[in-house]
Amino acid sequence: MEQKLKVAIQKSGRLHDDSIKLLKECGIDISNGVNKLKSEASNFPMEVYFLRDDDIPQYVEDGVAHIGFVGENVVYEKNKKAEVVEHLGFGKCRLSLATRRHEKYEDARFLQGKKIATSYPVILQQFLDKQGIQAEIHEISGSVEIAPGIGLADAICDLVSSGSTLFMNGLVEAETILQSQAVLIKNKVLGSDQQVLLDKLLFRIKAVKKAKNNKYILLNAPNDHLEEIISLLPGMKSPTVLPLAEAGWSSVHSVLNENEFWEIIEKLKLAGAQGILVVPIEKMII
Numbered sequence: 001m002e003q004k005l006k007v008a009i010q011k012s013g014r015l016h017d018d019s020i021k022l023l024k025e026c027g028i029d030i031s032n033g034v035n036k037l038k039s040e041a042s043n044f045p046m047e048v049y050f051l052r053d054d055d056i057p058q059y060v061e062d063g064v065a066h067i068g069f070v071g072e073n074v075v076y077e078k079n080k081k082a083e084v085v086e087h088l089g090f091g092k093c094r095l096s097l098a099t100r101r102h103e104k105y106e107d108a109r110f111l112q113g114k115k116i117a118t119s120y121p122v123i124l125q126q127f128l129d130k131q132g133i134q135a136e137i138h139e140i141s142g143s144v145e146i147a148p149g150i151g152l153a154d155a156i157c158d159l160v161s162s163g164s165t166l167f168m169n170g171l172v173e174a175e176t177i178l179q180s181q182a183v184l185i186k187n188k189v190l191g192s193d194q195q196v197l198l199d200k201l202l203f204r205i206k207a208v209k210k211a212k213n214n215k216y217i218l219l220n221a222p223n224d225h226l227e228e229i230i231s232l233l234p235g236m237k238s239p240t241v242l243p244l245a246e247a248g249w250s251s252v253h254s255v256l257n258e259n260e261f262w263e264i265i266e267k268l269k270l271a272g273a274q275g276i277l278v279v280p281i282e283k284m285i286i
């Protein structure tokens with residue numbers, strides 16, 4: 001029987017669509033019908049299980065799934081024997097403490113003797129221990145932000161992204177405990193066939209991630225400023241330079257990182273670059 005890589009992803013919720021999208025961008029087609037709990041890729045030896053995100057670390061520890069896509073928050077809370085191998089760049093959020101708007105939180109000492117509602121008792125307890133604070137943890141599985149308003153707790157510890165759920169419930173973020181994003185986790189003792197398939201998948205994921213962080217840029221440069229313009233452009237090795245039909249001008253092609261993009265564009269314009277085109281890159285293999 002042909003070996004397959006068994007992958008656990010969230011059935012529905014915040015990570016589902018981005019997990020499927022990432023597999024698609026890696027050239028892997030998954031049929032994803034409503035209420036389907038298991039699916040096979042049509043063009044890669046892969047089987048996908050659709051699960052509650054909380055269960056994914058356990059499935060991966062047990063080897064029922066070889067790998068899983070899940071939030072770091074869940075990985076650290078469940079504390080299972082699974083290895084984080086790649087950050088996936090989506091599902092970005094933070095696990096934070098929050099208090100009622102009028103309260104003055106200066107540091108963790110505020111929490112001494114207080115009651116904190118959370119779905120993350122393990123991570124919260126580790127934080128409190130580190131700070132030497134004794135507090136009562138009240139574990140609830142959802143709608144955590146409601147707790148202070150109904151007299152269930154003095155503070156909460158929950159996921160925050162835009163902050164609008166906190167705001168709507170009269171709370172303010174006091175302190176961040178953990179920055180989180182979706183990660184790929186793997187079973188600690190993968191067989192060699194599965195490891196080969198995982199390496200193939202990781203190669204593709206890295207190419208997709210790299211492409212997202214970079215843009216292809218084309219511009220026209222007057223030859224008398226060519227050297228200065230080239231010095232501003234990194235490129236994968238170095239920029240490509242081609243002569244234009246019009247004498248005295250060249251076409252310069254390069255790759256720019258998203259982080260330094262606007263700064264370099266400004267400098268290129270000042271150095272005399274014209275007709276700058278910026279194109280997304282689909283895959284980038286170095």
Ligand SMILES: Nc1ncnc2c1ncn2[C@@H]1O[C@H](COP(=O)(O)OP(=O)(O)OP(=O)(O)O)[C@@H](O)[C@H]1O
Nearest residue numbers: 010013014015052053054071073091092093159161
């Ligand atoms: N507001 C947010 N912005 C970005 N990412 C988030 C946000 N909230 C949660 N996440 C990330 O998405 C993951 C899944 O969130 P979701 O709310 O879908 O979980 P869930 O309700 O526990 O789902 P399940 O039904 O699978 O148990 C979280 O564990 C976290 O990593």
Ligand SMILES: O=P(O)(O)OC[C@H]1O[C@H](OP(=O)(O)OP(=O)(O)O)[C@H](O)[C@@H]1O
Nearest residue numbers: 014142143159160161162163164165166
């Ligand atoms: O800072 P914000 O952008 O408002 O996001 C934070 C909210 O998002 C998550 O819940 P979600 O909406 O996924 O619902 P759930 O608790 O039912 O999973 C999290 O538990 C917070 O409640």
Ligand SMILES: [Mg+2]
Nearest residue numbers: 052053054055
């Ligand atoms: Mg869950």
